[in-house]
Structure formats: structure tokens, C-alpha cells
Amino acid sequence: MSIDRLITIISTALAAIAIVVAIYTSELNLLLKGVYHIDIAGSTIAGISGTVVIALLLVWFHFATRLQRGANDKHVLSLQVDALEKELKRYRDDTLVDVVTGIPNQSKLSEDVRKIASRITEKDQYQVIMLDLDGFGKINTRFGYRRGDLVIKSIAQGIYNSMRRDEEAYKRPFAGAVAPDDLWRRIYRKYSGGDEFIFLIRGGEDEALGFLVRVQRRFDSEFGEQVQAVLGEPWTLSFHAGLCRLHPGDNFGTMLGRVEECLRLARQDGSESRVFWASGKTSADFPDGGFAARTYADAQRQFALPSRG
Numbered sequence: 261m262s263i264d265r266l267i268t269i270i271s272t273a274l275a276a277i278a279i280v281v282a283i284y285t286s287e288l289n290l291l292l293k294g295v296y297h298i299d300i301a302g303s304t305i306a307g308i309s310g311t312v313v314i315a316l317l318l319v320w321f322h323f324a325t326r327l328q329r330g331a332n333d334k335h336v337l338s339l340q341v342d343a344l345e346k347e348l349k350r351y352r353d354d355t356l357v358d359v360v361t362g363i364p365n366q367s368k369l370s371e372d373v374r375k376i377a378s379r380i381t382e383k384d385q386y387q388v389i390m391l392d393l394d395g396f397g398k399i400n401t402r403f404g405y406r407r408g409d410l411v412i413k414s415i416a417q418g419i420y421n422s423m424r425r426d427e428e429a430y431k432r433p434f435a436g437a438v439a440p441d442d443l444w445r446r447i448y449r450k451y452s453g454g455d456e457f458i459f460l461i462r463g464g465e466d467e468a469l470g471f472l473v474r475v476q477r478r479f480d481s482e483f484g485e486q487v488q489a490v491l492g493e494p495w496t497l498s499f500h501a502g503l504c505r506l507h508p509g510d511n512f513g514t515m516l517g518r519v520e521e522c523l524r525l526a527r528q529d530g531s532e533s534r535v536f537w538a539s540g541k542t543s544a545d546f547p548d549g550g551f552a553a554r555t556y557a558d559a560q561r562q563f564a565l566p567s568r569g
Contacts, residue, residue: 358431361416387468426462
């Protein structure tokens with residue numbers, strides 16, 4: 261029941277009590293006059309009735325004041341709880357976002373991998389891609405970390421904002437990364453925020469490779485223009501990528517180890533925009549626990565993305 265409704269009910273009840281008191285006092289006067297021949301003056305009756313009404317009003321005012329104060333306190337407490345919940349949600353959201361790029365970070369990836377791996381099936385597959393920008397350290401060396409971070413942010417936001425419904429992007433952290441506003445530590449750091457990304461793509465290998473083809477085309481077009489705008493001169497960026505399937509029951513560690521090994525093998529090729537992936541195999545299929553291409557060539561394939569031009 262609301263406070264306003266309660267006040268209305270109590271006000272009605274007190275008014276009824278005041279009327280009853282007035283009537284009862286009049287009846288009492290008639291009784292005393294008729295039986296005991298005691299005549300109470302009308303002013304006395306009015307005084308008694310007035311006193312009772314005033315007393316009731318004082319009681320009601322005190323009660324209503326306390327009710328209103330309680331309602332105000334409850335409202336203030338509710339606002340404080342809402343503000344605290346929003347602050348906690350904002351803090352949690354901040355811990356799941358990369359400070360440099362503004363896209364989900366590895367902590368968010370770990371949560372998502374745990375949830376997805378617990379429900380995926382043979383018909384509902386997910387692919388994992390790890391993408392590494394080639395030669396990004398040269399940008400930091402020549403132009404500084406601030407512009408290097410702007411380049412990373414531009415590319416990350418460009419990919420993230422154009423992803424489809426069943427595609428997710430995450431930024432990998434680097435041990436030396438610090439917050440953008442921590443200028444003192446950034447002066448002495450050796451590395452930028454890192455240049456590796458991880459993507460979760462729902463579907464088969466074709467969907468994952470199609471995603472990488474779209475990314476490659478953007479590197480050849482608008483990403484090149486964006487990097488030039490940041491650096492003030494033309495600069496060509498390319499990447500290598502590892503691709504593997506997310507298996508039922510995978511945890512973050514097993515998934516990460518598998519896709520990192522695929523990326524390592526992609527880097528060994530040496531040419532630009534190479535992708536390496538293991539198809540239809542898990543780590544249990546390899547006695548040595550790795551993905552050695554020379555030993556298990558039949559289980560792996562390589563794919564060259566479309567060349568520039």
C-alpha cells in the first residue's frame with residue numbers, strides 16, 4: 261500500500277472519530293440533563309469536542325509527519341541503491357573493456373569462451389581467430405606510443421563496429437600496457453598496448469575465412485587511409501592469423517594455447533596476410549601436444565588471403 265493511500269484512509273478515520281466524539285458529547289449532555297438534571301453549557305460541550313478534535317489533529321500531524329519522513333528516507337535510500345548498482349555495473353563493464361581500444365578485453369573473452377564451450381555442438385560450431393599486426397612496433401618506434409595507440413584504436417573500432425551478429429572481437433592485453441591517463445608510467449614503458457586481437461566466429465571455417473577476407477579488404481582500403489591520417493604519411497599494415505575450432509568443454513587456457521600455436525605457424529611462412537589453421541583436430545589428436553606441420557601436414561591447411569591490387 262502506498263503512503264498516499266494510507267494517509268487518506270487514516271484521515272477519513274480520524275474525521276469519523278471526531279464526528280462520533282461530537283455526537284457522543286451532545287448525547288451525553290442530553291442524558292445528564294434528563295436523568296440527573298445536570299445542564300452542561302453548550303460552550304462546555306463545544307470545548308470538549310474541540311479539545312478532542314485538536315488532540316486528534318495533533319496526533320495525526322505527528323503520525324503523518326513520521327510517515328512522510330519515512331517515505332522520504334525510503335525514496336532517498338532507493339536512489340542511493342540505484343546509484344550504487346549503476347556504479348557497480350559501470351565498474352564491472354570497465355573491467356571487461358580494453359583501455360586503449362574501447363573494445364572487449366581478454367577477461368570478457370574468458371567469460372564468453374566458458375559460456376559458449378559449455379553449449380556448442382557439432383551443428384553449432386565456433387571458430388577462434390588470433391590476428392597479429394605485422395611490424396606494428398615500427399610505428400611505436402618512429403612515431404611514438406601515443407600515435408601507435410591511436411592507430412590500434414582506429415583499426416579495433418573499425419573492425420568492431422562492422423562485425424556481424426555472430427562475430428565477436430576482443431583485444432589481447434600486453435604485460436607492459438598501462439592506462440592512457442597514466443602519463444608517468446607511459447613515459448617509461450617499453451611496449452604499447454599490444455597488437456593482437458582474438459575473434460570468435462559462429463559457424464564453420466568458411467565463415468571464419470570469409471571474415472578474414474573482409475578484414476583484409478579493409479586493410480587495403482579505409483584502414484590504410486585512417487593510418488595515414490594518424491601518422492601523416494602513407495603506411496602499409498598487414499597481418500598474420502591463426503584459426504582453430506572451439507571444442508566442447510574447452511576452457512580459456514586450452515583454447516588460447518591452440519590458437520597461439522596456429523598463429524606461430526602462420527608467422528613462420530614469412531609472407532604477408534597468411535592464415536594457418538588446424539581442421540577437425542584437438543590437442544588430444546597430437547601425441548606431442550602440438551601442431552607440428554611437418555608431422556601432421558594432412559591435418560592442417562594454409563590459406564593465402566587475396567593479394568593487394
